[in-house]
Amino acid sequence: MQVRVLVRLKPGVLDPQGRAVHHALEGLGFAGVEDVRIGRLIELDVADGTDHATLTAMCEKLLANTVIESFTIEGLGEPEGTR
Amino acid sequence: MTFRAAVITFPGSNCDRDMAVALEQVSGAPAIRVWHGDAELPERLDLIALPGGFSYGDYLRSGAMAATSPIMRAVIAAASRGVPVLGVCNGFQVLAEARLLPGALLRNAGQRFICRSVTLTVENTDSLFTSAYVPGEQIRIPVAHHDGNYFADAETLDRLEGEGRVAFRYAEPCNGSARDIAGVLSANGRVLGMMPHPERAIEPAAVSTLGGSDGRRLFESIFTALASA
Numbered sequence: 001m002q003v004r005v006l007v008r009l010k011p012g013v014l015d016p017q018g019r020a021v022h023h024a025l026e027g028l029g030f031a032g033v034e035d036v037r038i039g040r041l042i043e044l045d046v047a048d049g050t051d052h053a054t055l056t057a058m059c060e061k062l063l064a065n066t067v068i069e070s071f072t073i074e075g076l077g078e079p080e081g082t083r
Numbered sequence: 084m085t086f087r088a089a090v091i092t093f094p095g096s097n098c099d100r101d102m103a104v105a106l107e108q109v110s111g112a113p114a115i116r117v118w119h120g121d122a123e124l125p126e127r128l129d130l131i132a133l134p135g136g137f138s139y140g141d142y143l144r145s146g147a148m149a150a151t152s153p154i155m156r157a158v159i160a161a162a163s164r165g166v167p168v169l170g171v172c173n174g175f176q177v178l179a180e181a182r183l184l185p186g187a188l189l190r191n192a193g194q195r196f197i198c199r200s201v202t203l204t205v206e207n208t209d210s211l212f213t214s215a216y217v218p219g220e221q222i223r224i225p226v227a228h229h230d231g232n233y234f235a236d237a238e239t240l241d242r243l244e245g246e247g248r249v250a251f252r253y254a255e256p257c258n259g260s261a262r263d264i265a266g267v268l269s270a271n272g273r274v275l276g277m278m279p280h281p282e283r284a285i286e287p288a289a290v291s292t293l294g295g296s297d298g299r300r301l302f303e304s305i306f307t308a309l310a311s312a
Contacts, residue, residue, distance in 0.1 A: 013189065014189065014232070014234075016190050016192055016259075017194070061151075062143070062151060065147065065187055067185075067186060067235070068234055
């Protein structure tokens, strides 16, 4: 079972990396970029039936630092052809 | 009584030897070296030190992987029994990730790795780590980090300041840290995390290649407090 975890810095937490990329986009001539925030995408291949509580625990214990980051869990369902 | 300090080495630690040398110079007793994969700490420890470096290559977040290593379960248990713990630089990041200290260390606000001596103000001289300093004293200690930008929410910062848990502050803004915080204490005052490297400032200026001896009194504070306990 494929699962995606998106980890983002919480609003209000400074993202110097995002700020530098924002600046670079403007330097390339892309106008109208209001803000850039950089997060992390973690793709997990877990046993079928792994429940949401277990995935949440993985996020809280390791994948995200909830002091500074929030996370969302997206199930991608079964890979094509195996269902 | 022989002073018993353990220095934990994670894969990627690089200040573990400096930490052991500082502890031995001040206490006269060699530090016990402990590997991160060990599940148990030596008995009757007076201090556990988590050194600087880049444990696990800073994968995921600085200190995050080390915080899950087998020895950290033992460190957390020891800290809960009141065994003093000192975390410097990456050691501070590990303590924050292990939730032994509040807050987190973000990428430096200026994006750059900072490696130089900085001036710190000693904010709290009542702790077992800082009793040899004078309140408000300014000291010079080297920093060397990329992720030293201390973050905590306003409520936590207010609590830390109100409870006298800010041990050190940067005298001038250094890395974007909230309220210029350079080192914080746990609620019981027995865990200290700090980004600057006191173990790199333990020798008289005449022989020091790195920056004076202002860090030495941190180790003398610990040794004095525990030797007289």
